[in-house]
Amino acid sequence: MLMTLIYRALIALVLFFILVNIWREKDIRNQAVGAMVTIPLLLRLLMLK
Amino acid sequence: MTWRGNKATAGIILAVALIIAYAAAQSFLVMAQDDVIVKGPGVSEIRMLGEYFSGLKNTAGDTEIYILRGPKPGGRALVLGGTHPNEPSGYMSAILLIENARPQVGELWVIPQSNLTGFTHNDAQEASPQGFTIPTSWGERYFRYGSRATNPINQWPDPDIYIHASSGQRLSGSEVRNLNRAFPGRADGNLTEKIALGITELICQENIDLTIDLHEASPEYPVINAIVAHERAMPMAASVAMNLQLDGINIGLEPSPANLRGLTHRELGDHTDTLAILMETANPSQGRLRGRTDEALALTGKDDGYVKAAQLGRLFVPYDEGGHPLEERVGRHLTSINEFFIVYAEMYPESPVTVEGIPLLWDIEKNGLGAYLLQPK
Numbered sequence: 001m002l003m004t005l006i007y008r009a010l011i012a013l014v015l016f017f018i019l020v021n022i023w024r025e026k027d028i029r030n031q032a033v034g035a036m037v038t039i040p041l042l043l044r045l046l047m048l049k
Numbered sequence: 050m051t052w053r054g055n056k057a058t059a060g061i062i063l064a065v066a067l068i069i070a071y072a073a074a075q076s077f078l079v080m081a082q083d084d085v086i087v088k089g090p091g092v093s094e095i096r097m098l099g100e101y102f103s104g105l106k107n108t109a110g111d112t113e114i115y116i117l118r119g120p121k122p123g124g125r126a127l128v129l130g131g132t133h134p135n136e137p138s139g140y141m142s143a144i145l146l147i148e149n150a151r152p153q154v155g156e157l158w159v160i161p162q163s164n165l166t167g168f169t170h171n172d173a174q175e176a177s178p179q180g181f182t183i184p185t186s187w188g189e190r191y192f193r194y195g196s197r198a199t200n201p202i203n204q205w206p207d208p209d210i211y212i213h214a215s216s217g218q219r220l221s222g223s224e225v226r227n228l229n230r231a232f233p234g235r236a237d238g239n240l241t242e243k244i245a246l247g248i249t250e251l252i253c254q255e256n257i258d259l260t261i262d263l264h265e266a267s268p269e270y271p272v273i274n275a276i277v278a279h280e281r282a283m284p285m286a287a288s289v290a291m292n293l294q295l296d297g298i299n300i301g302l303e304p305s306p307a308n309l310r311g312l313t314h315r316e317l318g319d320h321t322d323t324l325a326i327l328m329e330t331a332n333p334s335q336g337r338l339r340g341r342t343d344e345a346l347a348l349t350g351k352d353d354g355y356v357k358a359a360q361l362g363r364l365f366v367p368y369d370e371g372g373h374p375l376e377e378r379v380g381r382h383l384t385s386i387n388e389f390f391i392v393y394a395e396m397y398p399e400s401p402v403t404v405e406g407i408p409l410l411w412d413i414e415k416n417g418l419g420a421y422l423l424q425p426k
Contacts, residue, residue, distance in 0.1 A: 004205075019063070022063060023056060026053065027052050027053070027054055028052045028054035028062075030054070031059050031062050035063055035065065035066035038066050039066055039070045043070060043074060048073075048078065049074075049077050049202070
């Protein structure tokens, strides 16, 4: 259980950094790539998949 | 063309990503919705497996046990469906027992979804359907098509090598989530081992005389359309196989391998007093030679690749354009179970199990599965 909480905390941290990067990114293609990465991270953070 | 982005484009792109994630989540959450199982006329009581091993309570592995008691005392038989939730004839046979069987002597215990957490996801990269629909005279019943293994959401990570606790047998890491490699189970083990222990404890505490575990396998697998019996159950299984052959049902008989550990027919036979049996039917939707894997394949068992494989002599079951429909696979299981009850009563007259109302192969092939599924209230 503790391991799962640490795992989810790491996912949340990575997700946060990606969101910050998307927000600061000046190239729309890189913004799109970042957004695609957020989808599986979000599903895993919520333990849906 | 300029690709200049700004905070407005970031917001729009993230909104699109959120919509996609929401749609994907809805699809995955469909698998979390429980299947409807209707209490048939023979059901006396429903218990939870966690009552037999407290470590399962309030976990994703706790699952329902349906108890069907006859008016006269006798023996006790247990039927396991859904040990592998991607083998629909196993759990559909168990559900048909719950909704139709009426014990007259002894008790019939049924666990329709032995690995319940396996029903909440699909095997990755197998393109399996999420479920299938059975038409009935009053409407439709929907059932999930799950995974062979426990959901990794509920049990992770997989080790590089899975070592079976009581034997030291080494298997590939993903087998750690295979319920039929986890028996007899372990109290301080992972979720799959706890489910296995719950079933082993149920058999011990309730003095289950006969245990039948229902499975399916791909047509290119050697143990197919077969009974696998622990050595103590072999005389009974041999009689059943002969009787089924006389009835026109071609079925093989295999001894439970002594060095293949963790399976019901080996461990339940070794660690409890029950007579342990496992049965297999032919399901092309599990095989490596299949084409498109969809609801139709799970229901009809029709696949051109398997027709070709049969023509090349590569299969262990007869296979033609007619496939192996779910009706046939469920009918084989239920007819075999019925035969086991008959032979068991002959061999152990002090504790018979006599059950009426079991739909047999010829009934199901004539009337369809839907004729034996009750309408939910």
